[in-house]
Amino acid sequence: MNRNTLPALVLALSGLLCGCGSAQDPRSSPAAEQPFWQAEFDGAAAARPSEEYWNTETGNRDAEGWGNDELQYYTDDAANSGLDGAGHLLISARPAAAGSRLPCYTQEFCTWTSARLTTEGKVSLAHGRVEVRAKLPTGTGLLPAIWMLGDNGAEWPAQGEIDICEVVGGEPRTVYGTAHGPTYFNENGIGGSLTLPADASQTFHTYAVDKQPRRITWSVDGKPYFTLTPSKLPAPRDWVFEQDMHLLLNVAVGGDWPGPPDASTPSPARMTVDYVRFYGRGHA
Template sequence: MNKTIKYKIINKALLFISFLLITTFVISSCETDETQTVATFTELVMSDEFDTDGAPNSAIWNYNIGTGDNGWGNGELQYYTDRTENVTVQNGVLVITAKEEQFNGSNYTSARLLTKGKFQQTYGRFEARIKLPYGKGIWPAFWLLGDDSNGSEVWPQIGEIDIMEYVGNHPTKVFGTVHGPGYSGAQGVTKSYELDGDRFDTGFHIFGIEWGPDYINYYVDDVLYNQITPEDVTGEWVFNRGPFYIILNVAVGGALPGSPNAETVFPQNMLVDYVRVYKNSYN
C-alpha cells in the first residue's frame, strides 16, 4: 500500500476520535520561558485531503496568476500559473512544482493557491502535512493573510501569519512569523525551529498554529516551539479581527532566499498531504 495512503487511513480514524474527545496540546517541549496559553479544539471545519486526482478542489482553492507587483512584493522571480505542470493532485497529495522555464517573460514558473472568498476564519487550529523542496532560491510557505476584499486596508495593516516558511538551502530549519503595522518585512516577529539529525525535504512534517485572542502558538509536529502575543510586537496587534484566508505557494528567488544558483536542481516539488482547520473554544 502507498505509504501516504496508509497514513491517511490511520489519520482519518484519528480524526473521528477527535470529534469525540476534547484535545489539548502538550506544552512541555516549548522552549519559551513564559506560561503558554493553550486552547482546546473539538470540531474540524475545513479539510482538504487531496484524495481526487487532477485540479485542486475549486470549492476551496483560487489561484494568484502572474508576477504581482515587484514579484509579489518580495522581488520573486517566478510566474505563478494554474497549469497542471505547476499544480495538480496526484496519488493523494497536492503537488506544487517550481520549474525553470521561459514563460511570459519570466525564467521560472510555480503556483500559489489561496482560499480567499471560499474559506476564511478567525482563530482556531490551522495545520498542513507537507514535504518541502530544497535548493538555493527555493522559498515555500504555508500562511494566512487578513481579508482585504473591501479595499479599505492593505498589507501590513490586514495582518499576516506565516505558519511555515523555509529557504531551501537550509533544509533543517523552518520559521514562523507575524507581520503587522510597525513590524512587517524584515521587522516581522519570528522564531525558527530546527530538526535534529533530519531534513524537511526528506519526509512529511505537520506545521500548525493554534490561534486565539491575544496569542498565536506555533507547532512543528507535536512540538510547541513559540508563542507570540501583543507584548511581543512593536505596533498594533491586528490578529483579534478577521477573517484570514490560507495561502500555499512555492516562490523562486526573492528578498529572503536570494536567487537560485548553479547547484539548484529543477523542478522542485512541495507535496501537501492535507490541510485541516479546526474551531477552538473561541470560535
C-alpha cells in the same frame, strides 16, 4: 510571507524537535475534536485542486515580483499545481519552457514557473488551529511557504499576515514562523524558528498555528516553539489578528530573502501537501 526578508527580530527559540515541549501545547482541544474544514486532495493524477475552495493566483510583473523581486511566474497549469493521484497536492516550481516569454518584474522574462493557491473568499479561520501536513522543497533560491493573510480589507501590512512556516534557500532544516502587521513587517517581522532533525524535503511534518484571542502559537509536529502576544509587539502594539484570515500555499523562486537559484536548485522543486485542516471557528 513573500514580502519578508530574514526577520531581524526573530526570537532565537531554535532547537531540535525533541527539545521544544515546554511551551503551551496548542493541541489542548479534546482528542475527539473534528475540523470544520479539511482538504485531503483525493482525486485523479494531474487533476486541479477544487475551485470550490481554492483560488489560483497568476503572474509576476504587476505584483512587483510578488513584493520580493521574485523570479517565478505563477500559473494555473496542472504542471505547477495538481494532484498526484495518491492523496497529495503538488505545488511544483520548474524552469519555464524555452520561448515562453512570461513577463517578469526584475528582468524581462521569468525563468521559472510555480503556483500560488489561496482560500481567500472561500475558507477562513477566526479562532482555532490550522494544520498543514507537508514536505517542503529545499535548495538554493527556493522559498516555500504556508501562510495566512487577513480578510479586513486593509492594504498590507495593515492587512495582517501569519507565516505558519517558511524554509529559505540554503537553510534546509530551519523552519521560520513569523507575524507581520502595521509596524512590524519585512525584516522587522516578529517570530521564532525551529531546527528540524533532517531537511524539510525529506519527510512530512505537520506545520501548525493555534490562533486564539490575543495569542498565536506556532508548532511543528505538535511541539510548540514560539508564542506571540500583544506584549511582544513594538509600540503602539497594533495587534491585527482578531479577524478572519485565509490560507496561502506557494513555492517562490529567487528574490530578496533566498537569493537566486543556481545549477544545484532542484527541478522540479515540489511542495507535497498531504492535508489541510481547520479547527475551531471560521467560515467554509
